Amino acid sequence: MTPAAGPGVVRSGLFMSLDGVISADDDWQFAYFDGELFASVAAAWDRASAVVMGRRSFEGYRALRADHPDSPMLAFLDRVDRYVASTTLTDPQWPGTTVIADDLIAAVSHVRDSTRGETLVAGSPSIVRQLLSAGALDDLNITILPIVVGTGDRLFPDHADDGLDRLSLALADHRVLKSGAVQLTYRRADE
Amino acid sequence: MRQLVVTQNITLDGVIDMTEDWITISGQVDADSAEQSAVLRDQAAASGAFLAGRQTVVDMRGYWPHVQDDETGVTAHLNQVDKYVVSATMTDPQWQHSTVLRDLDDVAALREGEGGDIVVTGSISLVHQLIAADLVDEYRLFFYPTVVGHGRRLFEGTTTAPPLRRLDTRAFANGVVLSTYQIAR
Numbered sequence: 001m002t003p004a005a006g007p008g009v010v011r012s013g014l015f016m017s018l019d020g021v022i023s024a025d026d027d028w029q030f031a032y033f034d035g036e037l038f039a040s041v042a043a044a045w046d047r048a049s050a051v052v053m054g055r056r057s058f059e060g061y062r063a064l065r066a067d068h069p070d071s072p073m074l075a076f077l078d079r080v081d082r083y084v085a086s087t088t089l090t091d092p093q094w095p096g097t098t099v100i101a102d103d104l105i106a107a108v109s110h111v112r113d114s115t116r117g118e119t120l121v122a123g124s125p126s127i128v129r130q131l132l133s134a135g136a137l138d139d140l141n142i143t144i145l146p147i148v149v150g151t152g153d154r155l156f157p158d159h160a161d162d163g164l165d166r167l168s169l170a171l172a173d174h175r176v177l178k179s180g181a182v183q184l185t186y187r188r189a190d191e
Numbered sequence: 192m193r194q195l196v197v198t199q200n201i202t203l204d205g206v207i208d209m210t211e212d213w214i215t216i217s218g219q220v221d222a223d224s225a226e227q228s229a230v231l232r233d234q235a236a237a238s239g240a241f242l243a244g245r246q247t248v249v250d251m252r253g254y255w256p257h258v259q260d261d262e263t264g265v266t267a268h269l270n271q272v273d274k275y276v277v278s279a280t281m282t283d284p285q286w287q288h289s290t291v292l293r294d295l296d297d298v299a300a301l302r303e304g305e306g307g308d309i310v311v312t313g314s315i316s317l318v319h320q321l322i323a324a325d326l327v328d329e330y331r332l333f334f335y336p337t338v339v340g341h342g343r344r345l346f347e348g349t350t351t352a353p354p355l356r357r358l359d360t361r362a363f364a365n366g367v368v369l370s371t372y373q374i375a376r
Binding site: 055146158160 | 211214367
């Protein structure tokens with residue numbers, strides 16, 4: 001099985017520690033961002049024409065835009081259509097950004113069907129969870145980094161009660177990087 | 192010095208507690224497990240000792256020695272390998288080639304000696320203690336294509352481990368990914 005690719009695909013791009021943590025206060029992920037990992041991230045950006053993110057991720061990128069306008073991440077974000085899921089944000093203050101205020105699943109499905117390339121969920125684990133639970137995420141792409149960090153938000157918290165239990169997945173692709181990172185792509189197998 | 196190897200079946204959400212019977216969630220895993228079984232046989236053949244907590248040994252000795260004509264090779268391996276059970280109270284392990292270790296000091300002494308890899312599997316409480324005591328040298332993790340939702344994890348909250356170096360990764364036809372990591376000392 002190879003990962004779905006091209007138009008009509010919604011894909012995640014998450015970095016996770018061996019103990020399941022996807023975000024923490026310190027920047028433990030950056031130690032693994034060598035040229036090879038960055039190239040794989042850039043390849044995912046190249047295939048995408050739309051990006052979906054949560055409000056916190058969006059505000060982080062907007063701060064990056066103000067402070068480090070030459071960041072390669074911004075070259076990507078400025079090129080694609082940006083969608084922010086938020087019930088509180090009204091003016092995104094970044095032209096080309098659309099706020100998704102309700103019905104995330106329907107909105108993302110509409111983006112997927114109308115954009116010319118892939119739809120990438122940038123970070124935003126809670127959006128990944130909602131899409132995965134609803135069967136609206138085509139490729140669950142997780143890069144597992146060889147570190148145990150101890151504390152931080154997990155992608156899959158205990159007893160999250162949002163439908164992500166006893167989930168059957170199929171391995172669609174795997175790739176090993178020199179830094180020790182392992183990139184795994186899964187699809188739901190129960191649909 | 193011997194290498195202490197933690198071998199676990201683990202879900203994508205990090206759970207190693209198999210009481211929820213998550214092995215069966217993915218039908219693909221069961222249907223096509225020949226490759227995975229072959230690797231397990233190779234690893235068993237290369238190991239020098241089997242280490243486990245009391246409950247895991249009690250569970251295993253009530254099952255494996257009684258399996259007739261076991262084609263996986265697990266019964267033959269477990270019957271002949273040197274087994275060490277960590278228990279403060281057990282007196283008779285009731286399984287041939289078995290030795291009771293009283294505490295982590297005994298485990299450390301075993302690890303300081305000569306011989307092949309000491310492999311521990313299951314034994315969640317013991318594994319948590321081994322991690323905390325920095326007695327683990329290598330992890331062999333069989334990632335199942337499954338999210339179970341809850342259960343005891345290999346690394347519980349606030350657990351930390353020394354830096355790891357990935358040794359090898361391979362994906363089996365049934366969707367299980369084996370990734371091995373060595374503690375970088």
